[in-house]
Amino acid sequence: MPELPEVETTLRGIEPYISGHRVVQLRVKQSALRWPVTDGLDSIVNGQLVHAITRRAKYLILHLDQGSILIHLGMSGSLRITDGSQVWRKHDHIQMQMSSGFALRYHDPRRFGCWLWSTHEHSQLSKLGPEPLSDEFDGDLLYRLSRNRKTAVKPFIMNSATVVGVGNIYAAESLFRSGIRPDRIASKISIKRYQLLAKNIKSILSDAINQGGTTLRDFVNSDGEPGYFQQSLDVYGRGGQPCKVCNRNLKEIRLGQRSSVFCINCQR
DNA sequence: ACACTAACCTGCAAGC
DNA sequence: TGCTTGCAGGTTAGTG
Numbered sequence: 001m002p003e004l005p006e007v008e009t010t011l012r013g014i015e016p017y018i019s020g021h022r023v024v025q026l027r028v029k030q031s032a033l034r035w036p037v038t039d040g041l042d043s044i045v046n047g048q049l050v051h052a053i054t055r056r057a058k059y060l061i062l063h064l065d066q067g068s069i070l071i072h073l074g075m076s077g078s079l080r081i082t083d084g085s086q087v088w089r090k091h092d093h094i095q096m097q098m099s100s101g102f103a104l105r106y107h108d109p110r111r112f113g114c115w116l117w118s119t120h121e122h123s124q125l126s127k128l129g130p131e132p133l134s135d136e137f138d139g140d141l142l143y144r145l146s147r148n149r150k151t152a153v154k155p156f157i158m159n160s161a162t163v164v165g166v167g168n169i170y171a172a173e174s175l176f177r178s179g180i181r182p183d184r185i186a187s188k189i190s191i192k193r194y195q196l197l198a199k200n201i202k203s204i205l206s207d208a209i210n211q212g213g214t215t216l217r218d219f220v221n222s223d224g225e226p227g228y229f230q231q232s233l234d235v236y237g238r239g240g241q242p243c244k245v246c247n248r249n250l251k252e253i254r255l256g257q258r259s260s261v262f263c264i265n266c267q268r
Numbered sequence: 269a270c271a272c273t274a275a276c277c278t279g280c281a282a283g284c
Numbered sequence: 285t286g287c288t289t290g291c292a293g294g295t296t297a298g299t300g
Contacts, residue, residue, distance in 0.1 A: 032276095032277090033276095034276065034277095074276095074277090075277090076277090076278080076279090091278085108277095109277080109278050109279065110276085110277045110278050110279085111276080111277055111278080112276065112277070148270095149270080149271095150270080150271075151270080151271065151272090155271090155272095256271090256272075256273090257272090257273075257274090
Protein backbone atom coordinates (compact mmCIF):
# COMPACT_ATOMS: atom_id res chain seq x y z
CA MET A 1 0.00 0.00 0.00
CA PRO A 2 2.49 2.64 0.87
CA GLU A 3 3.64 5.09 -1.67
CA LEU A 4 4.66 8.51 -0.50
CA PRO A 5 1.13 9.98 -0.29
CA GLU A 6 0.05 7.09 1.95
CA VAL A 7 3.04 7.57 4.22
CA GLU A 8 2.37 11.29 4.45
CA THR A 9 -1.30 10.62 5.19
CA THR A 10 -0.31 8.11 7.86
CA LEU A 11 1.95 10.71 9.45
CA ARG A 12 -0.86 13.23 9.63
CA GLY A 13 -3.27 10.62 10.98
CA ILE A 14 -1.12 9.34 13.84
CA GLU A 15 0.73 12.54 14.75
CA PRO A 16 -1.86 14.02 17.15
CA TYR A 17 -2.02 10.80 19.19
CA ILE A 18 1.71 10.18 19.46
CA SER A 19 3.60 13.44 19.30
CA GLY A 20 3.92 15.16 22.67
CA HIS A 21 3.17 11.94 24.55
CA ARG A 22 5.36 9.53 26.47
CA VAL A 23 6.00 5.89 25.64
CA VAL A 24 4.56 3.71 28.37
CA GLN A 25 5.22 0.31 26.85
CA LEU A 26 6.41 -1.12 23.58
CA ARG A 27 5.50 -4.67 22.68
CA VAL A 28 7.18 -6.55 19.85
CA LYS A 29 5.41 -9.76 18.88
CA GLN A 30 7.41 -10.34 15.69
CA SER A 31 10.88 -8.87 15.36
CA ALA A 32 11.78 -10.45 11.98
CA LEU A 33 11.09 -7.55 9.65
CA ARG A 34 13.24 -6.31 6.73
CA TRP A 35 15.92 -5.93 9.34
CA PRO A 36 15.46 -7.27 12.88
CA VAL A 37 13.71 -4.81 15.15
CA THR A 38 16.40 -3.17 17.28
CA ASP A 39 17.22 -5.49 20.15
CA GLY A 40 15.77 -4.31 23.44
CA LEU A 41 13.79 -1.53 21.83
CA ASP A 42 11.18 -1.77 24.56
CA SER A 43 13.57 -0.90 27.38
CA ILE A 44 15.31 1.73 25.24
CA VAL A 45 12.22 3.79 24.48
CA ASN A 46 10.25 3.16 27.66
CA GLY A 47 9.52 6.45 29.41
CA GLN A 48 10.84 8.63 26.62
CA LEU A 49 8.85 11.51 25.22
CA VAL A 50 8.04 11.56 21.52
CA HIS A 51 8.87 15.12 20.54
CA ALA A 52 7.86 14.99 16.90
CA ILE A 53 7.17 12.77 13.94
CA THR A 54 8.67 13.63 10.59
CA ARG A 55 8.82 12.00 7.18
CA ARG A 56 11.80 11.56 4.87
CA ALA A 57 11.13 9.74 1.60
CA LYS A 58 8.80 6.89 2.65
CA TYR A 59 10.34 6.67 6.11
CA LEU A 60 8.65 7.96 9.24
CA ILE A 61 10.93 9.17 12.02
CA LEU A 62 9.76 9.30 15.62
CA HIS A 63 12.00 11.71 17.48
CA LEU A 64 12.44 10.75 21.14
CA ASP A 65 14.53 12.19 23.97
CA GLN A 66 17.64 10.14 23.31
CA GLY A 67 17.35 9.22 19.64
CA SER A 68 14.85 8.26 17.01
CA ILE A 69 12.85 5.34 15.65
CA LEU A 70 12.96 4.86 11.89
CA ILE A 71 9.80 3.21 10.58
CA HIS A 72 9.18 1.96 7.05
CA LEU A 73 5.96 0.33 5.90
CA GLY A 74 7.54 -1.75 3.15
CA MET A 75 5.04 -3.10 0.64
CA SER A 76 2.24 -4.08 2.97
CA GLY A 77 2.69 -2.24 6.24
CA SER A 78 0.24 0.05 7.98
CA LEU A 79 0.01 2.01 11.20
CA ARG A 80 -3.15 2.79 13.07
CA ILE A 81 -4.21 4.17 16.38
CA THR A 82 -6.01 1.96 18.88
CA ASP A 83 -7.09 2.40 22.47
CA GLY A 84 -4.52 -0.21 23.45
CA SER A 85 -6.98 -2.92 24.37
CA GLN A 86 -7.79 -4.28 20.94
CA VAL A 87 -7.16 -7.92 20.12
CA TRP A 88 -4.02 -8.62 18.14
CA ARG A 89 -4.88 -9.50 14.59
CA LYS A 90 -2.74 -11.75 12.47
CA HIS A 91 0.29 -9.76 11.25
CA ASP A 92 0.05 -7.16 14.01
CA HIS A 93 3.72 -7.11 15.00
CA ILE A 94 4.37 -4.10 17.21
CA GLN A 95 2.40 -1.87 19.55
CA MET A 96 3.63 1.31 21.14
CA GLN A 97 1.48 2.31 24.09
CA MET A 98 1.45 6.02 24.88
CA SER A 99 0.73 7.89 28.09
CA SER A 100 -2.28 9.42 26.37
CA GLY A 101 -4.06 6.07 26.51
CA PHE A 102 -3.77 5.60 22.78
CA ALA A 103 -1.43 3.14 21.14
CA LEU A 104 0.24 2.85 17.78
CA ARG A 105 -0.25 -0.56 16.16
CA TYR A 106 2.00 -1.78 13.35
CA HIS A 107 0.56 -4.32 10.93
CA ASP A 108 2.58 -5.82 8.08
CA PRO A 109 1.77 -9.16 6.41
CA ARG A 110 4.87 -9.29 4.22
CA ARG A 111 7.23 -7.90 6.85
CA PHE A 112 9.25 -5.80 4.43
CA GLY A 113 9.07 -2.81 6.75
CA CYS A 114 11.35 -1.84 9.63
CA TRP A 115 11.49 -0.39 13.15
CA LEU A 116 15.03 0.72 13.91
CA TRP A 117 16.47 2.73 16.76
CA SER A 118 19.43 5.08 16.42
CA THR A 119 20.96 7.85 18.49
CA HIS A 120 22.43 9.41 15.33
CA GLU A 121 21.19 9.87 11.80
CA HIS A 122 19.91 6.62 10.37
CA SER A 123 22.18 5.24 7.66
CA GLN A 124 19.17 4.52 5.44
CA LEU A 125 18.67 8.26 5.01
CA SER A 126 22.21 9.23 4.09
CA LYS A 127 22.11 8.71 0.33
CA LEU A 128 18.64 9.90 -0.50
CA GLY A 129 17.92 12.42 -3.23
CA PRO A 130 15.63 15.43 -2.74
CA GLU A 131 11.98 15.34 -1.72
CA PRO A 132 9.77 15.49 -4.81
CA LEU A 133 7.67 18.34 -3.43
CA SER A 134 10.66 20.49 -2.51
CA ASP A 135 12.08 23.30 -4.63
CA GLU A 136 15.29 21.35 -4.83
CA PHE A 137 13.58 18.90 -7.16
CA ASP A 138 12.88 20.15 -10.66
CA GLY A 139 13.34 19.34 -14.34
CA ASP A 140 16.82 20.80 -14.40
CA LEU A 141 17.90 18.31 -11.75
CA LEU A 142 16.42 15.39 -13.68
CA TYR A 143 18.15 16.56 -16.82
CA ARG A 144 21.50 16.96 -15.09
CA LEU A 145 21.39 13.58 -13.35
CA SER A 146 20.26 11.78 -16.49
CA ARG A 147 23.28 12.72 -18.60
CA ASN A 148 25.16 9.58 -19.69
CA ARG A 149 22.59 7.36 -18.01
CA LYS A 150 21.69 4.37 -20.14
CA THR A 151 18.87 3.19 -17.93
CA ALA A 152 15.21 3.57 -18.82
CA VAL A 153 13.54 6.71 -17.49
CA LYS A 154 11.09 4.84 -15.27
CA PRO A 155 13.69 3.09 -13.10
CA PHE A 156 15.67 6.35 -13.22
CA ILE A 157 12.91 8.35 -11.53
CA MET A 158 12.16 5.46 -9.15
CA ASN A 159 15.78 5.46 -8.00
CA SER A 160 15.86 7.14 -4.58
CA ALA A 161 19.22 8.71 -5.38
CA THR A 162 17.49 10.69 -8.15
CA VAL A 163 14.41 11.74 -6.22
CA VAL A 164 12.64 10.02 -3.35
CA GLY A 165 9.05 8.94 -3.06
CA VAL A 166 8.24 8.04 -6.66
CA GLY A 167 7.01 4.44 -6.53
CA ASN A 168 5.67 2.17 -9.23
CA ILE A 169 2.19 3.64 -9.33
CA TYR A 170 3.09 7.29 -9.48
CA ALA A 171 6.03 6.71 -11.81
CA ALA A 172 3.67 5.14 -14.33
CA GLU A 173 1.05 7.85 -13.91
CA SER A 174 3.44 10.78 -14.15
CA LEU A 175 5.10 9.36 -17.28
CA PHE A 176 1.70 8.91 -18.91
CA ARG A 177 0.65 12.44 -18.09
CA SER A 178 3.96 13.69 -19.48
CA GLY A 179 3.69 11.69 -22.70
CA ILE A 180 6.99 9.86 -22.08
CA ARG A 181 7.44 6.15 -22.70
CA PRO A 182 8.67 4.40 -19.52
CA ASP A 183 11.36 2.57 -21.48
CA ARG A 184 12.87 5.66 -23.08
CA ILE A 185 16.58 5.94 -22.28
CA ALA A 186 17.05 8.58 -19.58
CA SER A 187 19.90 10.38 -21.36
CA LYS A 188 17.82 10.86 -24.51
CA ILE A 189 15.11 13.01 -22.99
CA SER A 190 15.18 16.77 -23.47
CA ILE A 191 15.28 19.28 -20.65
CA LYS A 192 11.87 20.57 -21.72
CA ARG A 193 10.33 17.13 -21.28
CA TYR A 194 12.04 16.67 -17.93
CA GLN A 195 10.57 19.97 -16.80
CA LEU A 196 7.12 18.70 -17.70
CA LEU A 197 7.81 15.39 -15.96
CA ALA A 198 8.98 17.07 -12.75
CA LYS A 199 5.92 19.29 -12.74
CA ASN A 200 3.63 16.28 -13.17
CA ILE A 201 5.36 14.26 -10.45
CA LYS A 202 4.75 17.15 -8.08
CA SER A 203 1.11 17.65 -9.01
CA ILE A 204 0.21 13.95 -9.01
CA LEU A 205 1.83 13.38 -5.62
CA SER A 206 0.27 16.42 -4.02
CA ASP A 207 -3.15 15.57 -5.46
CA ALA A 208 -2.83 12.08 -4.01
CA ILE A 209 -1.84 13.47 -0.61
CA ASN A 210 -4.89 15.71 -0.65
CA GLN A 211 -7.12 12.77 -1.53
CA GLY A 212 -5.52 10.55 1.10
CA GLY A 213 -6.44 13.16 3.64
CA THR A 214 -10.08 12.81 2.82
CA THR A 215 -10.11 9.01 3.02
CA LEU A 216 -8.19 8.65 6.24
CA ARG A 217 -10.29 10.54 8.78
CA ASP A 218 -10.93 7.42 10.81
CA PHE A 219 -7.44 6.63 11.96
CA VAL A 220 -8.67 5.62 15.37
CA ASN A 221 -9.88 2.05 15.81
CA SER A 222 -10.42 1.72 12.12
CA ASP A 223 -10.63 -1.75 10.66
CA GLY A 224 -10.34 -0.74 7.03
CA GLU A 225 -7.10 -0.29 5.23
CA PRO A 226 -6.22 3.30 4.49
CA GLY A 227 -8.11 4.46 1.46
CA TYR A 228 -5.74 4.34 -1.39
CA PHE A 229 -7.13 4.14 -4.87
CA GLN A 230 -9.89 6.66 -4.63
CA GLN A 231 -8.26 8.61 -7.35
CA SER A 232 -8.68 7.31 -10.87
CA LEU A 233 -5.51 5.88 -12.28
CA ASP A 234 -4.89 6.35 -16.00
CA VAL A 235 -2.46 3.51 -16.64
CA TYR A 236 -1.34 1.67 -13.49
CA GLY A 237 -3.02 -1.73 -13.32
CA ARG A 238 -4.80 -1.16 -16.64
CA GLY A 239 -2.63 -3.19 -19.02
CA GLY A 240 -4.63 -4.33 -22.05
CA GLN A 241 -7.43 -1.88 -21.38
CA PRO A 242 -8.14 1.14 -23.58
CA CYS A 243 -6.22 4.37 -23.09
CA LYS A 244 -8.49 7.00 -21.57
CA VAL A 245 -7.22 9.57 -24.06
CA CYS A 246 -6.91 7.78 -27.42
CA ASN A 247 -8.69 4.48 -26.79
CA ARG A 248 -5.82 2.30 -27.96
CA ASN A 249 -5.13 -0.70 -25.76
CA LEU A 250 -2.47 0.00 -23.14
CA LYS A 251 0.75 -2.00 -23.35
CA GLU A 252 2.35 -3.74 -20.37
CA ILE A 253 6.07 -4.41 -20.17
CA ARG A 254 8.53 -5.14 -17.36
CA LEU A 255 11.28 -2.75 -16.40
CA GLY A 256 13.55 -3.67 -13.51
CA GLN A 257 11.13 -6.46 -12.49
CA ARG A 258 8.29 -3.99 -12.20
CA SER A 259 5.22 -3.99 -14.35
CA SER A 260 5.01 -0.87 -16.46
CA VAL A 261 1.89 0.10 -18.34
CA PHE A 262 1.82 2.78 -21.00
CA CYS A 263 0.15 3.93 -24.21
CA ILE A 264 2.28 3.49 -27.32
CA ASN A 265 0.31 6.26 -29.00
CA CYS A 266 0.28 8.93 -26.27
CA GLN A 267 3.75 8.23 -24.89
CA ARG A 268 6.86 8.62 -27.04
C1' DA B 269 30.07 4.50 -11.28
C1' DC B 270 26.52 2.12 -13.27
C1' DA B 271 23.08 -1.57 -14.58
C1' DC B 272 20.81 -5.43 -13.39
C1' DT B 273 19.17 -9.48 -10.46
C1' DA B 274 17.86 -11.84 -6.45
C1' DA B 275 16.15 -11.57 -2.09
C1' DC B 276 13.37 -10.53 2.04
C1' DC B 277 7.73 -12.57 3.08
C1' DT B 278 2.66 -13.55 2.82
C1' DG B 279 -1.69 -13.42 0.36
C1' DC B 280 -4.38 -13.74 -3.47
C1' DA B 281 -5.96 -14.69 -8.16
C1' DA B 282 -5.55 -17.38 -12.18
C1' DG B 283 -4.79 -21.63 -14.42
C1' DC B 284 -4.77 -26.53 -14.56
C1' DT C 285 -11.89 -28.79 -4.71
C1' DG C 286 -6.98 -28.49 -4.43
C1' DC C 287 -2.46 -27.75 -6.03
C1' DT C 288 0.96 -24.76 -8.51
C1' DT C 289 2.45 -20.55 -10.39
C1' DG C 290 3.07 -15.81 -10.72
C1' DC C 291 2.50 -11.38 -9.13
C1' DA C 292 1.85 -7.45 -5.61
C1' DG C 293 2.50 -0.57 -3.24
C1' DG C 294 9.80 -1.17 -1.58
C1' DT C 295 14.53 -1.30 -0.92
C1' DT C 296 19.16 -3.19 -0.56
C1' DA C 297 22.94 -6.42 -1.11
C1' DG C 298 25.47 -8.60 -4.38
C1' DT C 299 27.25 -9.47 -9.14
C1' DG C 300 29.38 -8.26 -13.44
